[in-house]
Amino acid sequence: MSQTTSRLLQLLGLLQSRRVWSGEELSDRLGVTTRSVRRDVERLRELGYPVHASTGHGGGYQLGAGAALPPLLLDSDEAVAMAVCLRLAAGGSVAGVGEAALRALTKLDQVMPSRLRSQVAAVLDTTVTLTPESDSPVDPEVLMTLARACRDREHVDADYVDRAGSPSSRRLEPYQLVTTGRRWYLLAFDRDRDDWRSLRLDRMAQVRAKGTTFTARPAPDAAEYVRRAITTSPYRYVTRVRYHAAKDVMAQHFSPASVTIEDDGPDTCVVVTGADDPRTLALYLAMPGVAFEVLESDAVADRALAMSALLADAVKR
Structure with a gap:
């Protein structure tokens, strides 16, 4: 070359x-x-x-977008097929594929003529994807609108419903999309609340790019911010637990969307997580079957102690 x-x-x-x-x-x-x-x-x-x-x-x-796709990329049929596959992959649950598909789709969308976009929309509108009931599907147009807005630093307005079911209108500066494999989140600066927020895309509707741009602010690390927001911030009870197993071992038992795992030596690690009910939290922590000790949260420690006594009584001969 x-x-x-x-x-x-x-x-x-x-x-x-x-x-x-x-x-x-x-x-x-x-x-x-x-x-x-x-x-x-x-x-x-x-x-x-x-x-x-x-x-x-x-x-x-x-x-910019032209009357036809530039040469050396894809012809029209290939472009439609690629866009459909990328949109389906972007909403899938295979680790790492969603983010890569979204990046590729953003580049393809940038130069795709409107007539091909309508063909892609027609295919998607007549396609049903079977997904597990626990998945949280995201509207492809919401995903694309936010991806373009993050890339172009463009203001966005959206309707949002929080975890308690309360609706609100948001005026946002979108910075980065984060996927856990099952769900998509947006790291954005909320202009009305004057603070950073992580928002679930499946709870967003009427997402509108405003056509005006903003100057980028010093932003927190998107992955870490979202991780904290979904593992501890929403919950009434937050606990820190030391497991007698290495970090990579415990990472096989927990989803990164549910816990934060900290190094604590070669044979131990500390897990931070939360829930609204301490008994549910104690059961969740015991499920891996690995010895652990509760470092923080008396409520969780009390529930774990009560559960241990209950289980001991159940196996008495």
Whole structure:
């Protein structure tokens, strides 16, 4: 592969990863002059890639949607098939596939003509996917709208129902999507509450991109924030438990969406989790069948002690 061809592919990847790039930013990333960037952009246009240029504040180079898919990617039938498969995969439960499918779908969606989008929608509207009852399906359009808004730093309005069933309207700055394999979450800054929030996508409706952009704030780590929010924050009782087994051993017993596991030496680890009922929590912690001690939460410790006495009585001869 020639140096010019390699640079063109790198330029195309950059244009697909973000909404707008200035000429100076592209020249820095590619290690060439802005004049070379202009020449490379012209080469992409000659190949059929719709690269738009704008001047003024917020201007730069942007990869847009054309009348047809650019060459060297996919033909129309392949694009429809790929988009349908990616949307189904993005809502699936195979570890790691959902996020990768969503990234690929976001890139494909960016250059897909509207006539092909309507074909994809027609296929999805007439398709039923059998999923376990415990799964929380997400509207594909909600997923795509939020993915584009995260990429483009675009304001979003949405209706939301919290875990207690209370409805609310949210004005959001969306930052990142997080999947646990069974559910999708959005890390966003809530403009009315002036604070960060993690929101379940299956509880969101009427998601609307506003067309206005925001300046990125210093954001918390999305995965860690969502992990804390779903393992402890919503619950009345939160406990810390030391298991007499290594972290990787206990990770096989618990879902990352249910607990946080901390290193505590080669043969022990600390698990943090929560529930609304201490008896349910004590039973959950005992299910792996590994010796443990309750470090925090007297309510959970009392329930565990009562359960141990009950079980001991059940096996007395």
